[in-house]
Amino acid sequence: MTIHTNGETYQLNYVAKQATSALWYSYQGCVLLASVMVDKSPIEGDFLPLSVHFSQRAYAIGRIPGGFHKREGKLSEFETLTSRLIDRSLRPLFPKDYAYPTQITLLVLSHDQQSDLQVCALHAAANALYLANIGVDQNVSAVRIAKIAHTVITNPSVSQLQQSSLDLYIAGTKNALLMVEMCAQEDMAEEELLALLKSAQDHIARTCAQFERDFTPHKHPPSLVLRPSLVSDTSLEALIKEHFHAQVLDVMAQMAKSEREADFLNLAQYILNALQERGHFYALDHVQRTLKHYIHQSIRSQILDNQARLDGRGYGDVRPISIETNVLPHCHASALFTRGHTQALVVCTLGGANDARSQESLDSKTPLKERFMFDYNFLPFSVGESAPLSAPSRRELGHGNLAKRALQGSLTNKEQTIRLVSEILESNGSSSMASVCGGSLALCAAGVDVRALIAGVAMGLIVQGNRHAVLSDISALEDMQGDMDFKIAGSASGVVALQMDTKTQGLSLALFKDILTQAKQARISILAIMQKAREAIVLNPQVLPTSESLIVPPKKIAAIIGVGGRTIKEIVERFGVAIDLDKSSGAVHITGNQRKDVQEAKAYILEITQAQPYALYEVLEVEVKKIADFGVFVRLPRGGDALLHKSCLQKHGLSMESFQENQRLQCQISAIHDSGKIDVSLA
Structure with missing residues (x-):
């Protein structure tokens, strides 16, 4: 069975027939195999046992993998981030109390190096999941929006995206948005962002409606017996409220200061023992489950009814912030950023071109050089745990990538090789946004030229019936008990990066507007504190390269x-x-x-x-080498190339069509950059 829809081709019952559901996906020259495998034995626990694995095969572009073994190994950073992106888009749609281990696998079998693998992979995964008929009854679609020279492009090619100043990825259903990721090289006003989200929602709604018409007749017969949602034990909750409410409030206050759950477990054991002495006998797991539900409802009710949070803050208040810079004397630069009970030590190291990180990508025939790097390390002691240090987790890679995307647009010199490392020393929510704030200051403390400071804040949401509360700078407890984690980074002028996850069936655009408005207020207050810290920076000239x-x-x-x-x-x-x-x-x-x-x-x-270096404002006779969209590359007489930007041509009333290759011109050197690149203007 073959389905042609929205420019894509889906072949059903074609391959991987032992899987619960599988399809062969084709779009232009891109081919993926998407499979869903469900274990028929449910697990115990209150978490969703979903795992997503997106894997690229080197043969997809006719390449033999590098390395000693010459075969695919652990997932690359792009594969890991794409796996997380798909997981975060689909997870909210699973039924509550779904307990069957489910694995979604996506294999890239062929790639034309122009198709958007993340959009293709989400469509393949979402439709394979919909066909499996395991309780996910909504269609999901994705769209990417780019912006080139003020022109908005929907679903750009890889080459177009490389030229874009905006990378906005949205996934949703026909009624709401499920997941948003954004990275911009320029500040974007909240109003413009909302307009783009509105156009994305319209596009997604049309695509989802088409998917529903095409795939619904081919859904598999239901094969799982979904267990009913666990009903809370009202009698046990009444006992907890009557005899242990004061202790619950104490534990809630402690949980508001740390991501640890040790106090919760101790309280559950205490309640169990106390109830047994009163003649009430329960299993420990039942007490834990009921206590968790009671705390969950208590936290949400307190926020909505009292309009106050557990730590006493109002909805829009940011926790106290303290900042120290260059606390490490032999490092190029460092910033210690503390916000409430979250603390990030961000260290900046400057390097040369050979220090850039090489990464293989199916979108490129040669390894890519990553000159700006951001590594995020979540240390176990930051949440009071004694776990051993290990390789970066998917979460750590995701947080590091978000911080990198937030800061890279603020760099004025893209040719510098810079590595930022964020060591999370204490964590109680929003550690990735603390890393953004600390990272922006660490760049300044290294003498790196940035066009603006960048601050980040994590926003939360509590929705209950017709009421809702938007929370600024959420703690770990508010993240865990709330309905959303919306990380927003930007300057005083606008947003540069964001990442939105939700536990609900999606967010409306009206809520988006409220969240962005409140986030801007929080960001401005954080930036004011950061600016004071920036003015107090003392560089480390003795160690700076x-x-x-x-x-x-x-x-x-x-x-x-x-x-x-x-x-x-x-x-x-x-x-x-x-x-x-x-x-x-x-x-x-x-x-x-x-x-x-x-x-x-x-x-x-x-x-x-015996070379004579070029001097600023020197007049030379040059030769046209190449004509590009943004200007003309010319050969310099003593070796090397220079750029004659199109803005210079426009000042003289000239266009690109006025030039031909090998044409000779009189030019003057207008700029010599630190990287060695040279700009010229017409003499």
Whole structure:
């Protein structure tokens, strides 16, 4: 059976017939296999046993995997993040008390390097899950929105997305939005963001309606007996309220300060023993389950009825903040950001081009160089646990990626190699947003030029009937007992990144507006405190690296390297510097801890290459090399390339069509960047 819908092709009963549900998905040159496997034996517990695994096969683009074993190994960061994205989009739709272990597997079998794998994968997974007929009765769709030169593009290709200043990914049903992720290189006003979300919701509603018409006739017969929702023991709850309410309030206050549940478990055991002395006999797991329900209802009722939170804050209040910078004397820069009972130590390290992280991607034929890195470490002692340190979890990778996306747009020099590491020293909610705040200040403490400070805040939501409460800067308890975790990062001018997860069946756009408005108020108050800390920063000049860049004729690069690399090795050892070379452009980048050593190394290289460096405002005769959308690349007479930006052409009343390759022009050097790149203007 083959279904053609929304430009996609789904083949049913074609492969993987032993799975609960499977389909063969095709879109243009992209082919995925999506399968759903359900264990027929339910588990005990109050969590949803769902796991999602998105895996790319190297043969999908005709590549043999790198590494010693030459085969796919653990999931890459992109695979892990995509698995999380699909999980977070589908998890809210499962029935309450669903207890059957369920695994969704997505294999990328072929990729045209232009299709959006995350949109394709979600559609394949969601429709395979809908066909399985295991209690998920709503169709799900996704859309990605890009923005190129003020033009909004729906579902862009990979190449279009690489040129975009916006990456907005939305998943939802025909009635509400389930999951949102956003990254912008420029600040986006809340009003513009809401307009884009409205257009995305309309697109998703149309797609979901089409999916429902096409797939409903082919749903599998029901194969699971869903257990009824557990009914709370009202008599036991009455006993808890009568005899132990004061102790419950104490535990709620303690839980508001930590992510630990040790106090809850101790209280459950205490109640069990006390009830037995009174002649009431219950199993411990029954007491725990009833106590958890009682606490859940008590917390939500207190917030909605009293309009006050457990720690005494109002809905829009942010916890007390303290900031210290450059607390580590031998690190390039550091920031210790504390908000309530959440504390992040963010350390910044500056490096050279060779320090960039290499990552393989199916979207690129060659490994990608990641110059801006953000690593997030959630240390067990931050929540009072004694677990051993281990490899980064999916959650840690997700939080690090969110912080990276929030901060990368604030960098004015995209060619710098920067690594930020956030060590979570104490956690009670919103540690990823504390990492964003600390990371923005750590960049400033390293002397990195940023266009604006970036602050992050996590928003929560309590919905009960027709009433709701939006909470700013949520604690772990409010996250756990609430209905939403909405992380929003931005400057004073607008939003640059966000990530929304919900435990409900989705959020309306009206709620989105309230959340964004309240989040802006919280963000502004945090930024005011951060600005004061920025003004008090004292740099670590004795440990900060310095750099120099120059351009030599590309044929002179061999002279710098020397026979068998002897010359460059001698320069590195003699002056104590690191040297990055670009053989095609002739760019030479020198980095070291002492400015004197870097300048001496630069002078030595100029001497052995007998190259005359370019000077600012120097007038040269150049040759047109390549014409791009944003300007004209030209060859410089003493080696290297430069960019003649289209804005310069427009000032002279010229267009791209006015130039041809190999045409000669008179230009003046208008800028020499730290990375060695050169801009020119018409002389």
